[in-house]
Amino acid sequence: MKSTQTLEAGSTPDEKGTVAAQEQAQAVAQDETAERQALAAQRRGAATQLDFSSRRHTVEQNLEIWNDEYDWSLDGDEWSGQARYCAQPYERWKQSIIESFILPYISPTSTVLEVAAGHGRWSREIVDRCGHLIMLDLCPTCIRHCEDLFAGKNNVSFVVNDGKTLADIGDGGVDFVWSFDSFVHMGASVIDSYLGEMRRVLKEGGTAVIHHPGRRHHALPLKFLRNMGTNGRRLYKLVSMGRLRQDDGWRSDISRETVARLAQRNGLTVRGQFQRWGPGGQFTLDKYGDCITVMYRQRSL
Numbered sequence: 446m447k448s449t450q451t452l453e454a455g456s457t458p459d460e461k462g463t464v465a466a467q468e469q470a471q472a473v474a475q476d477e478t479a480e481r482q483a484l485a486a487q488r489r490g491a492a493t494q495l496d497f498s499s500r501r502h503t504v505e506q507n508l509e510i511w512n513d514e515y516d517w518s519l520d521g522d523e524w525s526g527q528a529r530y531c532a533q534p535y536e537r538w539k540q541s542i543i544e545s546f547i548l549p550y551i552s553p554t555s556t557v558l559e560v561a562a563g564h565g566r567w568s569r570e571i572v573d574r575c576g577h578l579i580m581l582d583l584c585p586t587c588i589r590h591c592e593d594l595f596a597g598k599n600n601v602s603f604v605v606n607d608g609k610t611l612a613d614i615g616d617g618g619v620d621f622v623w624s625f626d627s628f629v630h631m632g633a634s635v636i637d638s639y640l641g642e643m644r645r646v647l648k649e650g651g652t653a654v655i656h657h658p659g660r661r662h663h664a665l666p667l668k669f670l671r672n673m674g675t676n677g678r679r680l681y682k683l684v685s686m687g688r689l690r691q692d693d694g695w696r697s698d699i700s701r702e703t704v705a706r707l708a709q710r711n712g713l714t715v716r717g718q719f720q721r722w723g724p725g726g727q728f729t730l731d732k733y734g735d736c737i738t739v740m741y742r743q744r745s746l
């Protein structure tokens with residue numbers, strides 16, 4: 446099984462050492478303050494993302510949450526906690542993802558598929574850099590928003606799907622599949638189904654880059670603790686994420702080993718799994734211990 450790697454984006458390691466550690470400690474403290482405020486708001490009855498912690502990671506629950514309940518007024522740019530956690534400005538952290546995990550795989554002639562595109566937070570960065578962009582989501586309201594957002598573009602198509610297949614997309618025509626902040630909320634059977642579908646729609650040599658949970662693999666059998674009240678959930682969070690205080694970001698019960706195994710089973714070759722990238726590994730997904738897996742469809746001989 447592959448171990449998690451650091452993707453260096455071309456420059457020398459960050460040598461700021463202590464200053465960086467202080468900044469990180471400050472950022473973690475700020476993040477905990479933000480979470481305490483969100484919890485307080487939740488107790489007062491305001492709807493926040495933290496409300497989801499007792500819900501299951503099914504297609505039906507995802508549809509209900511993202512289509513009917515979630516306040517999309519910031520179009521996804523409110524998910525800045527990962528950047529704060531590694532003491533980076535959100536725009537810089539986001540740009541580093543684009544440069545490290547999207548741009549190397551696309552060109553002005555590429556066909557790109559974004560799975561679970563939401564309100565187009567990443568598609569906005571992709572649309573003018575590829576030949577054709579297919580935006581897919583389970584939620585009709587998200588796709589309706591994206592249709593309005595890209596009304597002036599003639600290289601975008603839109604798909605509302607069933608939450609597990611890519612049935613409207615033909616075989617072998619896609620150069621690059623991208624998904625961020627969405628597989629983190631999906632269960633293993635849905636991820637399994639999508640990876641098989643990605644193998645089908647990718648061209649030979651095409652790449653898929655997926656952001657997903659990175660819970661500790663050995664702790665996954667303890668997921669039953671989720672059903673044992675607040676203390677059970679806290680304990681599970683501690684053993685599977687190494688965190689006690691934080692919410693768990695509604696992460697599903699998936700490890701990087703799970704994704705590597707499902708990729709292999711579906712005929713995709715894992716090129717690498719990353720939790721940090723950039724000079725000195727300064728950009729991370731440490732807040733919830735997530736991971737990005739880069740995989741590709743091999744060329745036939």
Ligand SMILES: C[S@@+](CC[C@H](N)C(=O)[O-])C[C@H]1O[C@@H](n2cnc3c(N)ncnc32)[C@H](O)[C@@H]1O
Pocket residue numbers: 504507508511512520521560561562563564565566567581582583584587606607608609624625626627630631635
């Ligand atoms: C947290 S949002 C992220 C949106 C976008 N990827 C971003 O980073 O801004 C999760 C998105 O995943 C979509 N989603 C959840 N489960 C899905 C599934 N099984 N199939 C397709 N889309 C799904 C939701 O509708 C929602 O748009």
